[in-house]
Amino acid sequence: MKKDVLNxxxxxxxxxxxxxxxNRCSADEILVVSHKGKKAFNVEETDCQTFELEG
Ligand code: SF4
Numbered sequence: 001m002k003k004d005v006l007n008x009x010x011x012x013x014x015x016x017x018x019x020x021x022x023n024r025c026s027a028d029e030i031l032v033v034s035h036k037g038k039k040a041f042n043v044e045e046t047d048c049q050t051f052e053l054e055g
Pocket of ligand 1: 019
């Protein structure tokens with residue numbers, strides 16, 4: 001059965017349980033956080049908090 005994926009979300013973290021072919025994400029929703037409080041100043045300071053290691 002094909003899983004629903006989030007529209008408009010592309011992700012290359014292919015060892016996450018929610019990752020699907022085509023760099024799609026099958027989580028119900030994702031939370032992206034900033035490492036330094038509310039403000040991030042570049043992409044390295046942001047992360048998907050919904051990530052779960054597969055396996
Ligand atoms: S939950 Fe986050 S890390 Fe996992 S596939 Fe979705 S966007 Fe990527």
